Amino acid sequence: MEGVDHLASERSRAQFDVEEMKVVWAGSRHALEVSDRISRLVASDPAFRKDNRTSLSRKELFKNTLRKTAHAWKRITELRLSEEEASRLRFYVDEPAFTDLHWGMFIPAIKGQGTEEQLQKWLPLAYKMQIIGCYAQTELGHGSNVQGLETTATFDPQTDEFIIHSPTLTSSKWWPGGLGKVSTHAVIYARLIIDGKDYGVNGFIVQLRSMDDHLPLPGITVGDIGMKFGSGAYNTMDNGVLRFDHVRIPRDQMLMRVSQVTREGKFVQSNVPRQLVYGTMVYVRQTIVADASCALSRAVCIATRYSAVRRQFGSQNGGVETQVIDYKTQQSRLFPLLASAYAFRFVGEWLKWLYTDVTQRLQANDFSTLPEAHACTAGLKSLTTSATADGIEECRKLCGGHGYLCSSGLPELFAVYVPACTYEGDNIVLLLQVARFLMKTVSQLGSGKKPVGTTAYMGRVDQLMQCHCAVQRAEDWLKPSVILEAFEARSARMSVACAQNLTNFANPEEGFLELSADLTEAAVAHCQLIVVSKFIEKLKQDIPGKGVKEQLEILCNIYALFLLHKHLGDFLKTGCISPKQASLANDQLRSLYSQARPNAIALVDAFDYTDHFLGSVLGRYDGNVYPKLYEEAWKDPLNDSVVPDGYQEYIRPMLKQQLRNARL
Numbered sequence: 001m002e003g004v005d006h007l008a009s010e011r012s013r014a015q016f017d018v019e020e021m022k023v024v025w026a027g028s029r030h031a032l033e034v035s036d037r038i039s040r041l042v043a044s045d046p047a048f049r050k051d052n053r054t055s056l057s058r059k060e061l062f063k064n065t066l067r068k069t070a071h072a073w074k075r076i077t078e079l080r081l082s083e084e085e086a087s088r089l090r091f092y093v094d095e096p097a098f099t100d101l102h103w104g105m106f107i108p109a110i111k112g113q114g115t116e117e118q119l120q121k122w123l124p125l126a127y128k129m130q131i132i133g134c135y136a137q138t139e140l141g142h143g144s145n146v147q148g149l150e151t152t153a154t155f156d157p158q159t160d161e162f163i164i165h166s167p168t169l170t171s172s173k174w175w176p177g178g179l180g181k182v183s184t185h186a187v188i189y190a191r192l193i194i195d196g197k198d199y200g201v202n203g204f205i206v207q208l209r210s211m212d213d214h215l216p217l218p219g220i221t222v223g224d225i226g227m228k229f230g231s232g233a234y235n236t237m238d239n240g241v242l243r244f245d246h247v248r249i250p251r252d253q254m255l256m257r258v259s260q261v262t263r264e265g266k267f268v269q270s271n272v273p274r275q276l277v278y279g280t281m282v283y284v285r286q287t288i289v290a291d292a293s294c295a296l297s298r299a300v301c302i303a304t305r306y307s308a309v310r311r312q313f314g315s316q317n318g319g320v321e322t323q324v325i326d327y328k329t330q331q332s333r334l335f336p337l338l339a340s341a342y343a344f345r346f347v348g349e350w351l352k353w354l355y356t357d358v359t360q361r362l363q364a365n366d367f368s369t370l371p372e373a374h375a376c377t378a379g380l381k382s383l384t385t386s387a388t389a390d391g392i393e394e395c396r397k398l399c400g401g402h403g404y405l406c407s408s409g410l411p412e413l414f415a416v417y418v419p420a421c422t423y424e425g426d427n428i429v430l431l432l433q434v435a436r437f438l439m440k441t442v443s444q445l446g447s448g449k450k451p452v453g454t455t456a457y458m459g460r461v462d463q464l465m466q467c468h469c470a471v472q473r474a475e476d477w478l479k480p481s482v483i484l485e486a487f488e489a490r491s492a493r494m495s496v497a498c499a500q501n502l503t504n505f506a507n508p509e510e511g512f513l514e515l516s517a518d519l520t521e522a523a524v525a526h527c528q529l530i531v532v533s534k535f536i537e538k539l540k541q542d543i544p545g546k547g548v549k550e551q552l553e554i555l556c557n558i559y560a561l562f563l564l565h566k567h568l569g570d571f572l573k574t575g576c577i578s579p580k581q582a583s584l585a586n587d588q589l590r591s592l593y594s595q596a597r598p599n600a601i602a603l604v605d606a607f608d609y610t611d612h613f614l615g616s617v618l619g620r621y622d623g624n625v626y627p628k629l630y631e632e633a634w635k636d637p638l639n640d641s642v643v644p645d646g647y648q649e650y651i652r653p654m655l656k657q658q659l660r661n662a663r664l
């Protein structure tokens with residue numbers, strides 16, 4: 001029935017103020033106003049229609065994306081949208097495009113690694129989109145191992161130029177988004193060679209295409225790398241391949257904030273750490289954490305609404321069947337994901353603060369917090385994207401068969417999201433970076449150097465190695481101090497165990513390789529502690545609105561106790577809790593699910609997603625699922641004709657043949 005809210009009775013059961021929860025989710029009243037206004041602007045503009053994506057060919061899909069980005073840019077300039085509004089518009093348009101790399105990596109790379117003069121020259125052009133850029137780091141042969149890149153930038157003192165060259169097939173740039181068909185420029189990463197000496201990987205601005213006719217410049221071969229996972233999905237993006245044949249660029253197109261090459265060909269290292277060449281990745285990893293909460297909340301919103309609509313079994317005497325959301329198994333799969341979406345939101349907010357803080361310090365030549373910023377962005381990027389990709393797939397299963405239909409929105413969401421586990425650093429490679437940081441922290445404990453920031457708890461290692469969990473009743477698991485101590489003890493004990501095992505190897509690098517699987521588990525434990533502790537910190541803030549804080553407390557406890565249940569092996573093996581305490585945690589978790597149940601629909605309404613953005617028949621706000629699913633099926637191009645194309649050629653002859661055989 002059109003216009004009827006099938007989820008109204010669910011909404012009436014909510015025990016908190018949904019409008020105030022929307023403010024908490026958005027981050028502020030102002031952010032909610034902007035987000036709400038822009039989401040409606042996008043949803044009401046037919047140019048941003050997206051329900052036909054999965055049936056378009058690659059060429060149509062790509063052209064459609066070009067049309068949408070041009071329209072988006074027109075609206076941004078016509079309406080004079082602020083950076084915040086423009087970025088919300090990009091979010092609600094919900095389509096990966098070359099503009100992501102232009103705004104998200106090309107501009108930040110120049111900003112972070114360029115000198116003042118370089119910023120003044122390139123940024124105005126890029127901001128007005130008079131040039132379009134991408135971030136070309138990865139090559140066919142090397143992605144994770146940035147130090148292994150092969151593209152060369154050889155200084156020619158005669159002409160004051162660099163010669164950019166791809167010496168091997170494996171040195172071809174491979175993957176950069178926006179490179180294949182659109183970008184006119186790129187920040188490319190290449191080995192700096194002066195007078196035969198290799199000075200390692202640096203960034204260079206290179207023009208790729210003519211500004212007159214868009215043709216590649218001499219010496220440049222560029223194209224798209226081909227179809228990717230899923231229909232629609234990330235295929236709106238022109239991930240590209242690029243080869244250089246001795247392409248010359250002026251010397252001042254090397255990004256020279258970190259290192260410089262003088263007119264005489266002298267290499268000069270600034271007083272900033274070399275690692276700043278990797279700065280753009282730190283920036284993007286931080287944005288990816290915030291984005292994880294968006295992708296996960298979207299899947300959870302669909303699965304929660306559908307779970308309240310869907311009924312199976314349990315009918316007594318012809319009465320209504322049970323809503324599947326009332327099954328404890330459904331709750332134990334769904335509610336931890338709901339809690340994770342909120343947890344990732346808050347850790348994302350905190351990470352943004354950390355990133356801003358480290359950037360300000362870098363500007364003042366204080367590099368002390370850079371290793372922590374790298375470890376946190378790498379680790380949390382890894383943790384949140386892995387959990388989100390798995391969570392989206394779990395939401396698909398939570399929707400049963402209908403979740404497999406493209407009209408559920410979940411297959412495309414998964415296909416677009418899952419490369420986040422790989423891009424901006426493979427998740428395992430990034431966890432190993434965290435592990436390195438943790439091992440360094442543990443090794444310095446005896447030196448009197450006090451760990452700070454997210455590793456401050458390691459400073460209490462003696463106490464954490466011996467403490468006994470105080471839980472005696474299930475309710476004790478609701479105390480933040482109890483949860484924190486259990487997570488800190490588990491993380492400290494796992495790191496210390498790894499550090500002790502490493503001492504059994506004569507060569508520490510060999511030991512690190514041999515123990516790398518254990519090390520990634522220690523890194524996960526540390527990152528989970530960060531997420532739990534930031535959720536707990538969030539709850540210490542003043543949070544207005546009837547029942548809002550109480551609901552967040554329930555979600556925080558679900559998140560922590562769900563992790564404890566999932567990683568019980570770690571907690572028991574390290575002796576942080578006893579089997580009896582584990583079973584009390586489980587009892588508490590079941591009780592928390594019951595408390596979350598009446599609020600589930602309102603908790604996903606608080607994400608404030610429009611039906612346009614959700615793009616899901618199952619997740620519709622009004623819960624009117626069945627008529628819409630039925631309607632949607634008839635829109636499939638296969639249903640354009642009752643008898644399919646191909647009947648005459650393939651089906652009819654087969655049927656006739658069977659008939660002839662039967663007569664013989």
Ligand SMILES: CCCCCCCC/C=C\CCCCCCCCCCC/C=C/C(=O)SCCNC(=O)CCNC(=O)[C@H](O)C(C)(C)COP(=O)(O)OP(=O)(O)OC[C@H]1O[C@@H](n2cnc3c(N)ncnc32)[C@H](O)[C@@H]1OP(=O)(O)O
Nearest residue numbers: 072086087090099100103104144146275278374423424425
């Ligand atoms: C609709 C139209 C709208 C119109 C427009 C509207 C406006 C829109 C506005 C906004 C839109 C914005 C949208 C943004 C969206 C962004 C989209 C993102 C899409 C993502 C696409 C993907 C891109 C990529 O993938 S780029 C390539 C990424 N590559 C990697 O991540 C490679 C991974 N490898 C590495 O990072 C490193 O090599 C390493 C970490 C593995 C290190 O390797 P290793 O060799 O061991 O170490 P080494 O290099 O020797 O380093 C030694 C020490 O340095 C430390 N270190 C390493 N990395 C860092 C770092 N990043 N920072 C600081 N320190 C670092 C390392 O720990 C070592 O330290 P130690 O103390 O010596 O141990």
Ligand SMILES: Cc1cc2nc3c(=O)[nH]c(=O)nc-3n(C[C@H](O)[C@H](O)[C@H](O)COP(=O)(O)OP(=O)(O)OC[C@H]3O[C@@H](n4cnc5c(N)ncnc54)[C@H](O)[C@@H]3O)c2cc1C
Nearest residue numbers: 135136137138142143144175176177419422423424425428
């Ligand atoms: C959709 C998408 C968009 C992208 N966009 C861009 C872009 O715009 N610009 C750009 O420059 N790049 C881009 N990339 C490339 C991306 O950054 C790399 O693919 C990524 O960094 C992983 O590197 P790799 O492909 O070399 O993986 P590999 O390193 O080859 O990984 C293969 C396997 O080896 C394992 N492995 C590797 N090293 C280690 C180790 N030291 N220890 C243990 N295991 C290890 C990994 O865990 C993985 O299982 C994009 C990639 C994708 C998928």
